[in-house]
Amino acid sequence: MEILPVALDAAAAMRSRLRTDMTTRAAYVSDASIFRRVPAAVLEVRSEEDITHALAYAQSEGLAVTGRGGGTSVAGNAIGEGLVLDTSRYFNKILDIDPVARTARIQPGVVCDKLRDAAAEFGLTYGPDPSTHSRCTVGGMVANNACGSHSLAWGTAADNVESVKVMFADGTTATLGTTGTDSHELNVALKKLRDANLATLRTELGRFPRQVSGYGLHHLLPENGFNTARAFAGTEGTCGIITELTVKLVEKPRATALAVLAFETVFDAAAAAATMRRPGVTTAEGMGGDLLDALRSRPGQELAGSDLPGLGGGYANGVEKAGGWLFCETAGETPETARAVADALVSEYLDAKSAGAIDAVVVTEHAAARKLWRIREASAGIVTRLPDGGEAWPSWEDSAVPPEHLADYLRDLYTLMDKHGLRGIPFGHFGEGCVHVRISFTLGTEEGVAVFRSFMEAAAKTVAGYGGSLSGEHGDGRARSELLGTMYSGAAMGAFRDFKNVFDPTGLFNPGVLIDPERIDDRLRPGPGQRNFELSPVHALSRDKGSLLNGVNRCVGVGLCRSDEGAMCPSFQGTGDEVDSTRGRARVLSEMFRGESLPSAYKSEEVKDALDLCLSCKACASECPVNVDMATYKSEFLHRFYEKRLRPMAHYTMGWLPMLTRILHAIPGGASATNAMLRLTPVEKLVKKLGGIEPTRTMITFAPESLQRWFAKRPTSNSAAGSTVVLWPDSFNNHLDTSPGKAAVEVLEALGYTVIIPEDFVCCGLTWHSTGQLDAARKVIGHTLKVMEPLLEAGYPVIGLEPSCTVMLGHEITELVPGDPRAAALAAAVVPFGDLVAEHLPADGKPSAVWPFGTLDAGAVSQVHCHERSIGDHSGTAKVLASVGINEREIETGCCGLAGNWGFEPGHAELSRTLGERELFPAIRGRAEGDLVLADGFSCRTQISEGTDAKGMHLAQVLAAARLDANEL
Template sequence: MNPVDLPPPVVRRTTAQVDAEALQQDLRARVDGEVRFDTGTCAAYSTDASNYRQVPIGVIIPRTVEAAEEAVAVCRKHDAPLLSRGGGTSLAGECCNTAVVLDWSKYCDRLVSVDADNRRCVVEPGIVLDDLNRQLAEYGLQYGPRPATHPNCTIGGMIGNNSCGSTAQAYGKVVDNLHRLQVLTYDGTRMWVGRTEAAELDRLASGEGRQAELYRGLAALRDRYAGLVRERFPDIPRRVSGYNLDSLLPEHGFDVAGLLTGSESTLVTVLRAELELVPVPAHRSLVVLGYRDICEAADHVPAVLEHKPLALEGVDRRLVHYQRKKDLNPDALTKLPEGRAYLMVQFHGDTREQVREKTTALIDAASGAADHTWYDDEQQMRELWLVRESGLGATARVPGEPDAWEGWEDSAVPVERLGDYLRDLKRMYEEFGYGQPSVYGHFGHGCVHTRIPFDLESAEGVARMRAFVEKAADLVVAYGGSLSGEHGDGQARGDLLAKMFGPELVEGFERLKGLLDPGDRMNPGKVVRPYRLDENLRLGAGYRAWEPDTAFSYPHDDGKFSRAAARCVGVGKCRSLEGGVMCPSYRVTREEEHSTRGRARLLFEMVRNDSPVPSDWRSHEVRDALDLCLACKGCKTDCPVNVDMATYKAEFLHHHYAGRLRPRAHYSMGWLPAAARVVALAPRTVNALISLPWVARAAKTLGGIAPERDLPLFAEQRFTDWWRERGGPRGDGRRGEVVVWPDTFTDHFHPAIGKAAVEVLEAAGFRVKVPQAAVCCALTWISTGQLGIAKRVLVHSIDALREDLRRGTPVVGLEPSCTAVFRADAPELLPNDPDIERLREQTRTLAELLVERAEDWDPPAVDARALVQRHCHQYAVMGFDADRELLKRAGVTADVLDEGCCGLAGNFGFEKGHYDVSMACAEAGLLPAVREADATTVILADGFSCRTQVEQAGAGRRARHLAEVLAAALRGETPGPERPSRPGPRALLRPAAMGGAAVGALTMALLLRKRLQGRSQGPTAGR
């Protein structure tokens, strides 16, 4: 091939001169998908999990692969830069750009076909790794590489980054597990590519057209750079930096799919992938070896590798310390052996005996370890493995520690030199004043992860960060390593590739880019001809945040809303589709804006002074993104950096609607406690009225309530009224006094729960008190953002409790959401009130009180099976350990669901416009589980919302509170299933039960009906 056939280097064109309006119109006309150029969407996609930020031109969410191909054609017509994106968790800035973003993750997520005999499958790029492996499980197969983000990373994103994960120890990187790729160049050339035999290469290169031109150019690049590739590409398993020119070498079969893997959307758009699969291991074990320090642990890696593990990970003491401070994986941390650093070693095999032999052999040979432990129970291994997989989130936003950032999180060196490399790296930390950040990672491949406390908000700090990274790059090159061992180059390392590969190979990368994307329209400024590593920073020297006054105190963010809004680091755990609570609306809509991360991005954009989102509380972009937030608080626990979107939503609504009319639901449901007290004057009449269809329709219309919902019926006798008639406290009180909190839902709707709790507590030896004054936790005002009123209500309630609080009397909450207010929200709304702090410390759930204060009390034997739906606020704030213990002591075999939020979530599921999302959340896990439950199984749900959702969803079951189940057992009753029943208006309107006030209320309702009917027949009825 003549030298003239060598492709020229790409010419950088990073500035997008695009008529966005014309582009948007063409996309809407031609593309089967969602075309979004609005400010809110662009803000949500402005960054990934990196330090970088670039607002996109627009976002396309194609419904099919063919629609994506059409989108590329429209972008080509308008000369618009293009960026393919998967889960958006990239750490090097490759998933943000001033370009049109093609998001595959919502619709293009199909497993197209499975060839089990040949262990292959074809997938679309938006399929999530865990979802793929769930579908492959029936074949006994899985996709081998498994990054820590496996619950939410997409296969397309993994191909773009050449992902690895811990199992790459046995299975290799993505490039080692691909058979073919179907790709599309920016100029419209669509083709399947893979390994190419010499004869086939000659045939393809000798033809006419663009495809032949591409193959000729690739062959020329191979011939020109083969020697340099063999010389300069480090011979280590984790070389991810640069383009995979080594895949074109004869010894690698001229693998064009391998060449394009890890190219980070800078060369082609991947349409489909044919993956090579591996069997699911029949048996596994996990050995944890303890060492004196992480460098010593690294020294022993080569010896451990002789045992051929499935995975070999390193964890230092600081990572463990950070997880303890953040209360991450507390049970798993107790299973670690003695030591200040650990090697976590997984084995797999066909039989348990085979695995145990490998395990024993390693333990016998591990003479350098100070201690060890090992497990072969899947649940225990899964818990322990989370200690390692939580690393990225655990090292970010650690309480009491300076903020730490990526930027040098992914280097890799030969394993035999790993210990020395870590020693030199730690000396560099000290030299630059960064202390001793945590180091951990895929030690079996010499890959090191870390987050460093860079100062990214001053010119001096940014300059120091760049100086450190440049010196660290020199260090890695001196060790024969790779700048990136997993997360790619993007912008963070593209600027440094010449240090690793030399100028000639970098020119080869530029020629490859020039061949496949000569116009520099594919993710420009990343990998080659890159932006500088210190520009386009999400913070940066010029970052000046808007700092508004707030109602909440944000004690974990230095009292600054701007820091709370910047808390998200983009890990994307909120985009996982199974397990935990976070994020229910994303699981239904699959919309970035409806993930915790998307909402956090919009809040961050709101507090910037240079953002398309205005820096004020009136932002409709933020309002719209928050609309489908269920305020479930799942993110407060599930998010590794503890983003608390429920609090942020309440804060935003408080300011957004200040001084103007609110949505009707804020009045009807926000003021529910006050309305319920009025209804208590004639509950039977109100129940009868709202059971009349026309009254219910009118009430729901006026109240902004979803027409599909049934209005809950009020109790005929409130819990507090029963308490007064009962005559107050009883019992010897040998265990002391407790206050049972009469929350609105227990008091006015389900008073039987309050009565049951009193019965149980007295049987356990407590003297029970109930506040005599009208009190409320202010939950409904908080959730609707009426925080001024909420504070006043809380102050009033504290006045009623003050004497008991100062005596140290425990307060028992029966409704989890109200209990969570006392444990979390109230101290942040009224941070300087010592009695509020006492309330936080003294508030307990029923189970917590009985487990902590009545250890020797034997609960009544329930001896039943229960399906348990944890309330989201209990999951997030109080936890469920005490309930598990109490249920166990009562003989209950509890199946505690891990199916996410019930979907009702207080006022959310009742609000007009939310019904479909609410029910979809319930159908994702809770309701199918209820329907499948055996008829003798008790449905247990302490939350009013959860019980209401079960009853109103047509599952034919009634959920019960823990107090009810225990009280029934005390009475010797069998806690069998209960069917929901709703009396009709005739039953509720028995004349004997209606006083004069009730008749008057009914008469007024009838007059209102007549008036409404008259209006509907008038000349304006058709408007």
């Protein structure tokens, strides 16, 4: 066998990892912008050598090259029709941190927060911190010259770069530093360009800190030290591929405080922000009052932002509530000095006679400050839905003016929106004159696109009139590059072109951006043609006007689903693959509706593949800033995909589990006989194979008798003479593990309730819903409503034990059968078990006749079910656990990894166990002796028993034990 040369072997290895499948390409069609470009291939870069071979491959195939980090750009500069080089998944190592020099040497795919966490060990941090800091990459930040809320103190990404190693089209590299480059030829070319344009660079560039549009050629000036690293920052991938960076680190403030000032209008907030550049003030972030209205229009967020000042009313000059806020973080050597600076700000602006603050609050406790900051950081997602539910889009997203002109510029911007019949909600870095706004463009029609272009052209003239910049931190990209001639002279544009040609004379890198730009209205993702395959959903989708595409379009692409922070998105956290993120799936679904790259539409195997690893955990429905509900979209797709098709066997065995287990328990001795047979290894293997069940999973077992039958045979309790409640016999507690149900009956009766369990078959339809069998789910729900009708008419509360079923009853069934008043009645009647028990908590915490539980005094690892965490509310359960002496430690990573039928389907076991190993399994293995393991969800308890030696307990079992004798645990 011939041995390939090393270089050729590496090139072959690179080519073998090129992703050219349509599922991947569809996931990469956009970033966080409104633009759509279908790439020819995607490479997840693993090394500098990969990039060398990728560039050679691209040129041999006639493909352009686009670099991409976290894909959170709102300007469309991280997408392209050629080869996309994604550095975020593998090319993301922190190579060295020098605490003395206060620098970090890193690969470009390092996420901002990962660098900040690593630097924190030395009391340092990375200064730039965009609102996407939990998922954007530092390479992308430097490429776009990103800034963030602390730029008032620490500047832009360009201000914080020491050196950049760049690879060019021919595979050669150069390191650009603070006083030139390590290439004599490059130095000569750049100095020649600079010297030919001295007057232009000195008069048109670098006029104020947030002038980010175009290339930063003023950094090449002699008085600026011929800083080639800073000049390269903000080139948006048009001049080469960054392979390594050295960035500055800054001392982390020893103490901080947060002053939030409320103003009558957003214009007053903008005017005040211009005066905030002063010692000790590190941020001056602003937002308009409409942003809070938009947040409060989200389900479950009706009281969000209640800690903000200025909402109480009764202020001077007849002001009813604030119309704008400033978030001003202050820093000091001690908490007292940081607080003193914040207090001084508040005093100054509350005492102001004209356009002063109407109210203010100062926060020093970290958790309280984070709660307020999350409102501002979620703005980019929140404002993509206006308070009335209308869509709003980026593109005029990032403009900036000298701060002293911001208030007047905002007024003009509002006037311009009114003239074009548009609305938008402003927020941003007011202290530096940078304003973000998402605007209600109607991009799905040619007429709407014409209005979009007209507005963009007028807005460019407006900002230029204030000596401002089209872009204040995100780069120009496809969103604004065409308009650069509005703010720059022909001489400046010529200098930009010469700069591009020095680095990339063949135009390989990111064509269409900055130089020879594409039109600002060219190939818009939500533009005309996106609705070629609109389909009628089974769900009402009441928040999205009955349109599944409207639901998909909620995803603008801010990428919170790519973060390790929180519970969203577990499959992405497990794989790191863009396709497995909520955003990636939304992009694939968007392509499905367009019907160009995926002409089979809702019969597309590519779409099915993209949705395959979605656990339907519902985390995105709450944690996504715009409440993308991928679990529902997946159900709708599977419903249509398998229409008139044979389904996977798992859909029949797991999807129809409620009916199958009911039949099994209708046969005397059937459950016990089945369990005995399944203990025989050959039988178990055969059943798994025939049933389409993952072979490495342990088969579930069935209760000897159902909870319904046990309850029907049970003598009526004489002690229960109070209110009547219906205990919901969900399939898991009814047929598989009846222990929690039996404990719940005992606990409810101990609290004085008369308990009813329906004798007939009732089901929320969860397993049919999660497998996309929506017609069957609706029929099951219809039968259930008929059985429950007399109990609902009697006004009995319906107590849920299984969180997934409780959420299904309380939230989903009204979307599946929206015209049935019984569904609304059932949803209103549902009460989680923990919430009902919490209503009986004694005020003094002591046992009483109405609180018959003792104290267990135990620690506990608690796996809150993902549906309860996302759609429900765990607070009632938490209060009850605390009342019986349980010190609960919640697992923060969300879904346990089993997710009902999903974890039992073939091909899912490895990821399922990986997700368990994130936090859940290690926490259980490392628990103290005597600590309990809590899990109200049957799937969670199943995952725990497979992955550890522990057995999870339901809250009902804990309370039953507390009522008897704590020592029995």
